[in-house]
Amino acid sequence: MIHPAKILITAALLLALTSGCTPQNEEQPGFSGASFQMVNQQGENIQFPDDFAGSPVLIGFIYTHCPDICSIITARLHQVWDEMDRSDEVQFVIATFDPERDTPDVLLDYARNFGMDNPPFTFLTGEPTEVERLMEMAGVRSEISERRETESGDPFYLIDHTDNIMLLDEDGRLVMDYGGSMTPTHILVEDLEEIL
Amino acid sequence: MTKHTSTCTVDPRIETRTSALRNIDSYIENSRNVDSCIASSAIAGPCKFASALFLMVLFFAAAGCGERDEADRQTGLLDGEGVAIEGAWARPGSEGGMSAGYFLITNFDTEADTLVGASSEVAELTEIHESYEREEGMMGMRQIDRLELPPQSTLRFEPGGLHLMFIRLQENLTVGDEIEVRLQFSSGEEQSVTLTVQN
Numbered sequence: 169m170i171h172p173a174k175i176l177i178t179a180a181l182l183l184a185l186t187s188g189c190t191p192q193n194e195e196q197p198g199f200s201g202a203s204f205q206m207v208n209q210q211g212e213n214i215q216f217p218d219d220f221a222g223s224p225v226l227i228g229f230i231y232t233h234c235p236d237i238c239s240i241i242t243a244r245l246h247q248v249w250d251e252m253d254r255s256d257e258v259q260f261v262i263a264t265f266d267p268e269r270d271t272p273d274v275l276l277d278y279a280r281n282f283g284m285d286n287p288p289f290t291f292l293t294g295e296p297t298e299v300e301r302l303m304e305m306a307g308v309r310s311e312i313s314e315r316r317e318t319e320s321g322d323p324f325y326l327i328d329h330t331d332n333i334m335l336l337d338e339d340g341r342l343v344m345d346y347g348g349s350m351t352p353t354h355i356l357v358e359d360l361e362e363i364l
Numbered sequence: 365m366t367k368h369t370s371t372c373t374v375d376p377r378i379e380t381r382t383s384a385l386r387n388i389d390s391y392i393e394n395s396r397n398v399d400s401c402i403a404s405s406a407i408a409g410p411c412k413f414a415s416a417l418f419l420m421v422l423f424f425a426a427a428g429c430g431e432r433d434e435a436d437r438q439t440g441l442l443d444g445e446g447v448a449i450e451g452a453w454a455r456p457g458s459e460g461g462m463s464a465g466y467f468l469i470t471n472f473d474t475e476a477d478t479l480v481g482a483s484s485e486v487a488e489l490t491e492i493h494e495s496y497e498r499e500e501g502m503m504g505m506r507q508i509d510r511l512e513l514p515p516q517s518t519l520r521f522e523p524g525g526l527h528l529m530f531i532r533l534q535e536n537l538t539v540g541d542e543i544e545v546r547l548q549f550s551s552g553e554e555q556s557v558t559l560t561v562q563n
């Protein structure tokens with residue numbers, strides 16, 4: 169049996185969901201002016217965000233040992249690409265915050281599983297210190313939550329992390345920071361089309 | 365600006381909104397119980413209003429389960445036997461990597477049942493997991509040892525919530541593959557499920 173209060177709460181939540189989200193202001197410069205030495209899924213050096221200058225970038229943050237939430241983020245970027253008319257004018261980037269396990273080869277396998285191993289999709293990893301610097305600037309937090317061994321004795325760990333997709337303009341400035349996995353695809357498409 | 369219905373992580377409201385979404389999701393997950401409440405038609409005044417509103421939410425959120433709902437309304441009971449699985453699928457994955465599996469699980473019995481584990485040849489470990497928001501927008505996942513299936517209810521394993529977690533895949537899972545999983549119940553019974561790999 170449903171308590172009427174729960175309905176009010178649900179209604180309030182629905183209202184909250186359809187209300188506005190403030191775009192980023194000057195206090196959130198994004199990556200403009202910064203530069204990070206990264207490596208893509210092909211093992212090529214990538215300067216981020218420099219190498220993407222001139223196109224808006226939709227970037228998601230993941231680790232590949234996270235098949236639930238992070239798969240939603242990755243698949244979301246693919247959906248946005250799929251649903252956009254001018255997707256060839258956008259760069260789609262997935263950056264890992266688990267560089268120890270997410271080597272270029274692992275990222276390439278992962279990208280293939282999502283049908284995203286070719287442009288305009290770029291998967292980024294790098295030296296742990298450089299990845300850490302990037303995540304810090306992005307405001308992406310992650311920490312190991314559980315560490316154990318599988319039956320074969322291999323170490324295995326899970327990571328707690330913030331759930332982010334960000335929209336950057338053609339100069340690497342932050343346009344919008346979204347709750348990644350739960351952001352509806354059409355919102356991302358609309359926001360991208362607005363800045364194209 | 366009002367068009368942004370999404371969440372916004374630097375905004376302190378974001379956590380609330382993210383939880384809001386997740387809460388609604390879990391609300392909807394639990395809603396199949398509510399269906400039988402509605403179906404039984406023994407609903408008091410406030411519940412009627414609540415149910416009407418909730419039905420609307422359900423209608424938009426859970427389109428596709430209409431046939432059974434129709435049956436429910438006629439008999440007041442979910443029409444079936446034991447525990448049934450529908451819509452089972454899993455994410456693609458690479459050998460040595462991970463995957464997640466999803467399905468709807470319905471307990472048609474008038475007594476509760478409990479899911480206590482899962483096993484599969486495709487992974488070194490197959491676990492029942494749940495993604496959750498730990499705090500301040502931090503997402504995590506945890507293993508669930510025992511998952512109660514209330515009588516006459518459906519639980520939804522879906523992205524962002526309950527999932528089967530395949531740890532250390534023994535083989536590549538590519539779109540179109542089918543994998544077998546055995547679900548274990550507290551009664552000692554097992555049930556086999558076939559998941560189709562898709563994105």
Ligand SMILES: [Cu+2]
Pocket residue numbers: 235236493494505506527528529
């Ligand atoms: Cu999991």
